[in-house]
Amino acid sequence: VSGSSIASLAVLLAITPLLPALAGRTVAWLTGRRGAPLLQPYRDLAKLLGRGAVYSCTTTWVFRLAPPVIVATGLAAACLLPLDGRHPVAGFGGDMIAFAGLLALGRMTLVLAALDTGSSFEGMGASRELGFAMFIEPALFIALAALALATGERSLGGMLGVPLGHGWAVAPASLAMVGVSLFILLLAEGSRGPIDDPATHLELTMIHEVAILDHGGPDLGFLLYGAALKFALFAALVVGTLVPRAGWPAPLAVALLVPACAAVAVLVGVIEALFARVRLAQVPQLLASASALAALGVILLVR
Amino acid sequence: MIALFGALATWLAGGFGAWLARRDSRRAGQVGAGSAVAGSVLAVIAAAGALGGEPRVWSSAWSVPFAAFTLKLDAVTGSFLLPVAVIGALCAVYGGGYLRGHAGGASVGTSFAAYNTLLGSMALVTAASNLLLLLAAWEAMTLASFALVVSEDHSRAARGAGLLYLVFSHVATGALLLFCILLATSTGSWEAGAPLLRPDAAPIAWMLVLALIGFGTKAAIVPFHVWLPDAHAAAPAHVSALMSGVMITMGFYGLTRFLPLLGPASPATAITLIALGAAGALGAVLMALVQRDVKRVLAYSTVENAGLVTLAMGVGVLGQAMGAPMIAALGWTAALLHIWTHALGKSLLFGCIGAIAQAAHTRDLEGWGGLLRRWPVLGALAVLGGLAIAALPGLSGFVGEWLILRACFEGVLSLQGAARVILLAAIAAVALTAALTVACHARLLGIGLLGAPRRELPAADPAPGILGPLAVLAALCVLAGWFPQWLVDGLAAPVAAIVRGSGAAIGAGMLRPLGMLSLGLTGAVLGLAAARAALVRRRPVRAAVTWDCGYARPEARMQYTASSLAGPVTAVFAPLMRTRIDARGLGVVWPAEASWSSRTADQAVSGMYRPALGWLTLAMGRMRDLQEPRVTTYLRYLVLALLVALALLFLPIVVRP
Numbered sequence: 001v002s003g004s005s006i007a008s009l010a011v012l013l014a015i016t017p018l019l020p021a022l023a024g025r026t027v028a029w030l031t032g033r034r035g036a037p038l039l040q041p042y043r044d045l046a047k048l049l050g051r052g053a054v055y056s057c058t059t060t061w062v063f064r065l066a067p068p069v070i071v072a073t074g075l076a077a078a079c080l081l082p083l084d085g086r087h088p089v090a091g092f093g094g095d096m097i098a099f100a101g102l103l104a105l106g107r108m109t110l111v112l113a114a115l116d117t118g119s120s121f122e123g124m125g126a127s128r129e130l131g132f133a134m135f136i137e138p139a140l141f142i143a144l145a146a147l148a149l150a151t152g153e154r155s156l157g158g159m160l161g162v163p164l165g166h167g168w169a170v171a172p173a174s175l176a177m178v179g180v181s182l183f184i185l186l187l188a189e190g191s192r193g194p195i196d197d198p199a200t201h202l203e204l205t206m207i208h209e210v211a212i213l214d215h216g217g218p219d220l221g222f223l224l225y226g227a228a229l230k231f232a233l234f235a236a237l238v239v240g241t242l243v244p245r246a247g248w249p250a251p252l253a254v255a256l257l258v259p260a261c262a263a264v265a266v267l268v269g270v271i272e273a274l275f276a277r278v279r280l281a282q283v284p285q286l287l288a289s290a291s292a293l294a295a296l297g298v299i300l301l302v303r
Numbered sequence: 304m305i306a307l308f309g310a311l312a313t314w315l316a317g318g319f320g321a322w323l324a325r326r327d328s329r330r331a332g333q334v335g336a337g338s339a340v341a342g343s344v345l346a347v348i349a350a351a352g353a354l355g356g357e358p359r360v361w362s363s364a365w366s367v368p369f370a371a372f373t374l375k376l377d378a379v380t381g382s383f384l385l386p387v388a389v390i391g392a393l394c395a396v397y398g399g400g401y402l403r404g405h406a407g408g409a410s411v412g413t414s415f416a417a418y419n420t421l422l423g424s425m426a427l428v429t430a431a432s433n434l435l436l437l438l439a440a441w442e443a444m445t446l447a448s449f450a451l452v453v454s455e456d457h458s459r460a461a462r463g464a465g466l467l468y469l470v471f472s473h474v475a476t477g478a479l480l481l482f483c484i485l486l487a488t489s490t491g492s493w494e495a496g497a498p499l500l501r502p503d504a505a506p507i508a509w510m511l512v513l514a515l516i517g518f519g520t521k522a523a524i525v526p527f528h529v530w531l532p533d534a535h536a537a538a539p540a541h542v543s544a545l546m547s548g549v550m551i552t553m554g555f556y557g558l559t560r561f562l563p564l565l566g567p568a569s570p571a572t573a574i575t576l577i578a579l580g581a582a583g584a585l586g587a588v589l590m591a592l593v594q595r596d597v598k599r600v601l602a603y604s605t606v607e608n609a610g611l612v613t614l615a616m617g618v619g620v621l622g623q624a625m626g627a628p629m630i631a632a633l634g635w636t637a638a639l640l641h642i643w644t645h646a647l648g649k650s651l652l653f654g655c656i657g658a659i660a661q662a663a664h665t666r667d668l669e670g671w672g673g674l675l676r677r678w679p680v681l682g683a684l685a686v687l688g689g690l691a692i693a694a695l696p697g698l699s700g701f702v703g704e705w706l707i708l709r710a711c712f713e714g715v716l717s718l719q720g721a722a723r724v725i726l727l728a729a730i731a732a733v734a735l736t737a738a739l740t741v742a743c744h745a746r747l748l749g750i751g752l753l754g755a756p757r758r759e760l761p762a763a764d765p766a767p768g769i770l771g772p773l774a775v776l777a778a779l780c781v782l783a784g785w786f787p788q789w790l791v792d793g794l795a796a797p798v799a800a801i802v803r804g805s806g807a808a809i810g811a812g813m814l815r816p817l818g819m820l821s822l823g824l825t826g827a828v829l830g831l832a833a834a835r836a837a838l839v840r841r842r843p844v845r846a847a848v849t850w851d852c853g854y855a856r857p858e859a860r861m862q863y864t865a866s867s868l869a870g871p872v873t874a875v876f877a878p879l880m881r882t883r884i885d886a887r888g889l890g891v892v893w894p895a896e897a898s899w900s901s902r903t904a905d906q907a908v909s910g911m912y913r914p915a916l917g918w919l920t921l922a923m924g925r926m927r928d929l930q931e932p933r934v935t936t937y938l939r940y941l942v943l944a945l946l947v948a949l950a951l952l953f954l955p956i957v958v959r960p
Contacts, residue, residue, distance in 0.1 A: 052845070053844050054846070055847070056523060056848060056850075057846050057848060059849075060676055062685075064835070068828050068832040076820065085603065090819070092820075093709075097708045097712075104738070107741065108690070115868075116753040117849045117850075118754035119849045126535060127863060130868070131871025132871075135740065137737060138731045140734070141730050148715065148716060217842065218842075302724060
């Protein structure tokens with residue numbers, strides 16, 4: 001484990017709450033509002049962690065254990081990504097499968113916690129989450145397969161590390177498609193528009209927010225951080241794919257993580273501001289396009 | 304070898320003893336379960352010895368023509384015998400408690416007689432080296448499990464399931480009989496393992512098809528899986544657990560044992576296995592998502608996992624066919640490992656869900672809800688089992704699925720051409736299956752165990768004495784997730800025997816990081832949970848009703864149902880699944896009496912077997928026209944037959960000059 005990989009992990013975990021806020025700020029700016037200050041999510045987290053909690057009478061330990069599990073899966077997944085463009089904190093051959101598995105575990109936990117409340121609203125969120133997952137997971141795996149093919153590597157540390165530079169020299173079109181595909185997945189997994197609407201407060205239109213309606217206090221704090229962490233993970237995946245940094249000096253590669261992730265967040269905000277949320281029935285088509293793009297990248301590589 | 308004989312003798316004697324003691328159900332249970340455990344301990348010793356040591360053969364004459372009582376204990380036998388013994392013992396203890404809480408049906412003694420016979424016959428299947436002995440053990444296994452499936456023979460559904468199972472099993476046994484005859488004639492020996500006399504002339508394609516039908520039916524490979532959901536739903540929970548976790552693996556044992564004997568591995572076999580596996584896994588998990596009967600959900604989940612094992616075997620065979628020893632070793636290790644981890648997780652989940660269904664007196668998922676609060680320990684074990692079977696990181700199930708995907712990725716990177724494209728498709732199929740599996744088990748656990756109770760259920764407690772074996776299974780699931788390298792170490796010898804001297808081996812080092820990840824994840828969860836608890840403890844905590852959007856009277860009926868939860872998924876696959884929806888009185892201006900129901904038939908039944916049976920019946924009906932209730936018609940046939948016979952007799956003589 002190198003110092004730069006630990007430093008980059010610390011940087012990512014520190015800027016995690018900032019990214020959704022930056023996207024929200026961009027939306028506000030483009031729609032002529034001022035928006036919340038960028039440090040507001042940190043204040044919110046501090047406030048929530050200091051609060052008490054109200055639990056529904058129907059809930060069990062599943063509801064209480066879910067927030068720690070969701071944050072833990074995000075942390076474990078972050079350890080597998082080579083955030084400094086070289087090495088992950090803890091990578092191994094086949095860790096991309098574990099990465100997807102950890103995301104699935106987080107999703108399962110979220111769904112179980114939502115169903116534990118016995119609320120029809122949260123059931124709706126859980127149902128949508130499961131329905132979209134079946135488009136997200138194949139797309140993620142096809143994108144990972146494309147990365148593996150482009151680099152000839154078997155781990156995330158290799159796919160997004162040193163061999164990626166060579167991959168860009170050989171197959172730039174494929175990798176660009178993979179990047180776009182991962183960006184679409186970021187919109188879904190980070191629960192952003194035009195798939196989800198993080199700003200709404202109408203239960204019927206939400207996906208992630210409606211699944212965590214009944215959490216409060218420290219639990220909500222954990223969940224908000226976990227959701228932001230998923231956003232950050234996919235932002236790091238997109239950055240890692242599009243900007244190979246293996247040749248750069250280590251401090252620069254670590255430092256670049258901040259503006260690059262911020263740029264991704266701003267782009268998310270721009271898209272959210274420009275496009276109306278698509279109808280729920282059309283979300284599968286949007287997500288299937290991510291699969292199609294990644295598959296096209298694969299086809300270009302194996303032809 | 305002595306341990307194996309001891310195990311067989313203990314099982315048979317115990318089964319007989321339980322049958323003799325059938326009037327006293329308490330003692331019958333003790334004798335049956337006790338002997339099952341004792342026999343299993345001996346079988347574990349035999350299996351462990353076989354996994355590590357040299358192959359041992361024991362032979363004795365048998366009066367049946369061509370047959371000999373030949374047993375062979377080698378590493379492959381050991382890898383399949385071990386789950387039989389471990390799961391068999393735990394399910395027996397569980398069954399002792401479960402049957403005591405059971406009203407009606409066969410007596411405990413009879414049930415255990417069949418159960419112990421089933422264990423013995425499965426052990427014999429894995430050890431039999433003579434083809435006729437194998438067939439005999441196979442048939443004993445089928446009949447013993449049939450007796451267990453129909454043990455609640457007062458129910459019409461159980462009798463129907465038993466009949467379906469018997470018909471499918473015997474078609475399969477017929478295919479196996481033909482397979483064994485063809486194999487014996489092509490090798491000139493009734494011993495399994497003899498080389499083909501003339502590999503080029505042997506009817507290998509036919510033998511492959513017959514083996515696929517014969518073993519595939521037991522292994523629940525789609526489309527031969529049709530018997531399984533009915534049989535698993537009808538059988539008592541411990542039998543379902545054993546059949547689901549272990550008995551289906553006997554089919555995979557047959558494929559593992561006999562595929563390498565049929566000449567060099569061919570890409571066609573590999574592609575067939577991968578395609579059947581992928582189609583089976585996807586189709587079955589979709590079917591699992593629409594079942595209301597909790598045991599049918601688990602049964603279809605078993606078919607799904609059988610599909611994944613088939614796919615992994617296909618990858619292994621593909622590696623052998625393409626001369627890529629690493630991929631062959633990865634694929635076969637993945638298949639055998641997934642068999643082990645599925646056996647652990649599925650018997651745990653079947654045990655928990657079966658016990659809850661017994662206590663709740665209903666298997667209807669839509670009638671469950673909030674059962675975790677009611678039976679906290681049993682419910683918690685069920686959640687653990689569900690997470691393990693949904694192949695989520697940290698537990699046993701993920702290890703098998705990870706290795707399957709790892710094998711596919713390895714193949715994508717090192718193979719060329721069509722093989723690479725096939726494996727890419729396999730990755731996408733497994734990924735989709737994984738996402739749907741999560742949905743399926745989130746539905747089972749979330750709707751069944753969490754939320755508010757949907758119906759008043761009788762206030763019964765689960766049968767006593769069942770928690771012990773379930774806790775052991777849960778501990779094994781956790782340990783397998785933490786230390787997967789131990790499993791791979793155990794499988795090194797059988798895989799080496801299957802891929803025969805290719806030199807490639809999956810070292811424990813490949814799996815160790817996965818175990819570290821599980822341990823790290825567990826540690827992180829515990830640490831964060833402690834932090835959360837510390838934060839909450841210092842603050843005021845209140846209980847209130849679930850947020851109801853300001854509605855004054857929230858009700859349990861307003862919760863999402865199992866069908867509505869799976870709605871977005873089933874809507875996407877509606878053209879494939881052909882769900883029939885029957886809605887009445889909905890969408891009208893004035894609310895009146897309304898009803899809504901949906902029904903999804905298994906496409907293998909409605910699209911394949913039913914039409915085939917229809918044609919068969921039609922064809923048979925045509926034959927009936929030949930028969931008329933008149934003597935003259937038959938006299939005409941007689942004369943006709945006589946003339947034909949005479950013609951055949953004399954025609955050569957007439958023609959020759």
